[in-house]
Amino acid sequence: MTKDNLLGGAGPATRAIHLGYDPASENGALTPPIYLTSTYAFETAEDGVATFAGERAGYVYGRSRNPTQAILEARIADLERGEAGLALASGIAAITATILSLAKAGDLVLVDQVIYGCSYSFFANHITRFGVEVVFADFTDPDALEAEFAKKPALVFFETPSNPNMRIIDIRRIAQMAHAVGALCIVDNTFSSPIIQQPIALGADIVVHSATKFLGGHGDLLGGIVVGSAKTIAAIRNAGLRMITGATISPFNAFLILRGLKTLSLRMKAHCASALAIAEHMSANPAVRAVHYPMLPGFKDVALARSQMSGGGAVVSFQLVGGREMGMRFINALKLIKCAVSLGDAETLVQLPAGMTHATYTEEERRRFGIPEDLVRLAVGLEDIEDLLLDIDGAFESIGSARTGTGG
Numbered sequence: 001m002t003k004d005n006l007l008g009g010a011g012p013a014t015r016a017i018h019l020g021y022d023p024a025s026e027n028g029a030l031t032p033p034i035y036l037t038s039t040y041a042f043e044t045a046e047d048g049v050a051t052f053a054g055e056r057a058g059y060v061y062g063r064s065r066n067p068t069q070a071i072l073e074a075r076i077a078d079l080e081r082g083e084a085g086l087a088l089a090s091g092i093a094a095i096t097a098t099i100l101s102l103a104k105a106g107d108l109v110l111v112d113q114v115i116y117g118c119s120y121s122f123f124a125n126h127i128t129r130f131g132v133e134v135v136f137a138d139f140t141d142p143d144a145l146e147a148e149f150a151k152k153p154a155l156v157f158f159e160t161p162s163n164p165n166m167r168i169i170d171i172r173r174i175a176q177m178a179h180a181v182g183a184l185c186i187v188d189n190t191f192s193s194p195i196i197q198q199p200i201a202l203g204a205d206i207v208v209h210s211a212t213k214f215l216g217g218h219g220d221l222l223g224g225i226v227v228g229s230a231k232t233i234a235a236i237r238n239a240g241l242r243m244i245t246g247a248t249i250s251p252f253n254a255f256l257i258l259r260g261l262k263t264l265s266l267r268m269k270a271h272c273a274s275a276l277a278i279a280e281h282m283s284a285n286p287a288v289r290a291v292h293y294p295m296l297p298g299f300k301d302v303a304l305a306r307s308q309m310s311g312g313g314a315v316v317s318f319q320l321v322g323g324r325e326m327g328m329r330f331i332n333a334l335k336l337i338k339c340a341v342s343l344g345d346a347e348t349l350v351q352l353p354a355g356m357t358h359a360t361y362t363e364e365e366r367r368r369f370g371i372p373e374d375l376v377r378l379a380v381g382l383e384d385i386e387d388l389l390l391d392i393d394g395a396f397e398s399i400g401s402a403r404t405g406t407g408g
């Protein structure tokens, strides 16, 4: 159905636009059609039986696969350098379907201590109800993880940069440690997108995404992606999607994510440039106590970030002089920038993780795991940078904090 052999040495922007689809297979339609069908008719009962048995190629029922979804899966798998992909209804569906397919009672799952709030709650409170043991540890200090790896985890899970405070985890190192004890290494690559980081190329086995964020890119859908070996993806499709969660992506959302992918490379360049400019602007402001952004010169993990990412992404986290109270006043004083969770949208969004995305951690857990109560998370969008800086400086002015030094 495709002419992917023509894409041999093509770059990621080209591949995100063309891979996995040949208009000639669909009456010349330039844009992939949306297949709105729940089931598929067979010519004969024999064909039906053979298709169910996997002896004959073809679709059987919409919960496991749909042709619009299949193009999306091929395209993301290619961008992430994996053999196969699976699209689901949300990022949490992708994460839970993966873990519920691969872990069994008695297994140990080793998880970094700072991850997306609902992922944290799944690992801390829910998968544990089924006899899976979960240990949280600080993956930014691999030397201190020897004892945890000696317990032979079956699965290892982390995000990098980690949501919300942008810690950077050494993907090559953790993947090596996982493989040395026979564990699969799973990376949530939502904060980077495959345009700026490809964990599988660095040694990870499985990549998961909230496609709600950069991949969709327009804040108008929920979706999730898993990429890995063909064998692993087939297992997750059959168990995690088809039998356990039933969290199928709608064909319409698969279409919208395909549309988003066409501009992913362009959008990531703009997100990264604006976020770096804001991070630099903020760190020159005496009203800002700390700025956390991977590519900011002087950021603690900048060298590691540069070794595995080609840009810093859209999220800039910071702490203000005056703490949480001042952070909330700052959020309220912004006009163009909206107070909302999520990231990767055209609109710049701001939120207070301790009270919003990471309220699933208890206050004691946030303290133990290093998630500051006063952290403000800014997800930089695609507006003109001058307008974003004006909004930010205007907010500082109205809450009575010092304005940035560049030019007065």
Ligand SMILES: *Cc1c(COP(=O)(O)O)cnc(C)c1O
Residues within 6 Å of the ligand: 090, 091, 092, 093, 116, 119, 159, 163, 188, 190, 191, 209, 210, 211, 212, 213, 222, 223, 224
């Ligand atoms: C948003 C997010 C998720 C969850 O994805 P949904 O699409 O909202 O279910 C998982 N991981 C990270 C890093 C996220 O930012």
